Amino acid sequence: xxxxxxxxxxxxxxxxxxxxxxxxxxxxxxxxxxxxxxxxxxxxxxxxxxxxxxxxxxxxxxxxxxxxxxxxxxxxxxxxxxxxxxxxxxxxxxxxxxxxxxxxxxxxxxxxxxxxxxxxxxxxxxxxxxxxxxxxxxxxxxxxxxxxxxxxxxxxxxxxxxxxxxxxxxxxxxxxxxxxxxxxxxxxxxxxxxxxxxxx
Numbered sequence: 001x002x003x004x005x006x007x008x009x010x011x012x013x014x015x016x017x018x019x020x021x022x023x024x025x026x027x028x029x030x031x032x033x034x035x036x037x038x039x040x041x042x043x044x045x046x047x048x049x050x051x052x053x054x055x056x057x058x059x060x061x062x063x064x065x066x067x068x069x070x071x072x073x074x075x076x077x078x079x080x081x082x083x084x085x086x087x088x089x090x091x092x093x094x095x096x097x098x099x100x101x102x103x104x105x106x107x108x109x110x111x112x113x114x115x116x117x118x119x120x121x122x123x124x125x126x127x128x129x130x131x132x133x134x135x136x137x138x139x140x141x142x143x144x145x146x147x148x149x150x151x152x153x154x155x156x157x158x159x160x161x162x163x164x165x166x167x168x169x170x171x172x173x174x175x176x177x178x179x180x181x182x183x184x185x186x187x188x189x190x191x192x193x194x195x196x197x198x199x200x
Contacts (some may be wrong), residue, residue, distance in 0.1 A: 055067045
């Protein structure tokens with residue numbers, strides 16, 4: 001598609017998938033000489049299916065090769081799907097830091113069964129940028145009431161944005177106050193991307 005800006009003609013390209021419902025791009029990064037684009041898409045061509053992290057690579061940002069999904073929801077902490085996050089390189093490895101949604105049933109003899117959804121922050125790593133394994137430390141961040149002076153909605157930990165500054169990695173995580181429903185950002189820090197301390 002051709003577009004004009006300030007009398008200059010530019011080409012505009014759109015990434016798309018033929019077979020799946022494509023959602024938010026996430027974790028876009030450069031690694032080992034290629035651009036890696038991760039994105040949420042459904043597992044089975046249905047819009048409301050649990051989301052995986054799709055994965056495509058490019059050398060020029062125009063021609064893309066679709067790969068197998070980088071990570072999929074099959075662990076107890078992400079069995080209902082994966083939301084957005086960050087991809088970054090550290091010490092030659094590619095890290096994916098993402099939100100996992102889990103569902104667990106609470107059965108009480110005196111009341112009907114209930115199902116709770118919980119969101120946590122998790123990590124997957126790769127030595128080559130193509131095959132990823134999930135950390136044994138997952139979930140690496142699980143929000144609790146100790147993290148702020150007001151109670152948080154425990155099941156609300158959205159899309160970690162992670163960067164490195166000096167000797168530490170920092171993560172901003174979207175959450176929500178339980179009573180007021182106001183949004184908030186929580187800051188965590190880590191030296192290894194697996195063990196995280198709450199900052200404020």
